[in-house]
Amino acid sequence: xxxxxxxxxxxxxxxxxxxxxxxVTEIVHNRTFAGPDLSRVHVLCTVExxxxxxxxxxxxxLAENGVELMDRDRPLTAAP
Numbered sequence: 001x002x003x004x005x006x007x008x009x010x011x012x013x014x015x016x017x018x019x020x021x022x023x024v025t026e027i028v029h030n031r032t033f034a035g036p037d038l039s040r041v042h043v044l045c046t047v048e049x050x051x052x053x054x055x056x057x058x059x060x061x062l063a064e065n066g067v068e069l070m071d072r073d074r075p076l077t078a079a080p
Contacts (some may be wrong), residue, residue: 002068005041013043016065020058022047042070 003009010029017024026046035050049055 001043001045001062001070002040003043005039009041010043012065013062015047015069016061016067017045017047017058020061021054022049022058 001013004012006058010027014024017026024045026044028044030044047058049058059069
């Protein structure tokens with residue numbers, strides 16, 4: 001994921017994940033690989049979900065809440 005590198009961004013992400021019922025098991029916050037935009041940070045978040053439908057729901061909620069999802073180094077579009 002790419003997040004804004006500002007106070008509260010991780011809290012916002014955590015709130016969205018919690019509201020969606022996803023259990024966070026690990027978060028890696030890495031400024032080194034975020035790209036040329038210094039105002040954003042790359043975050044790798046490992047979560048537990050119920051099933052594939054829950055994954056889709058989680059992706060949709062994240063996108064609706066301004067979290068840019070990534071698949072390796074490419075943007076990931078949430079399934080409709």
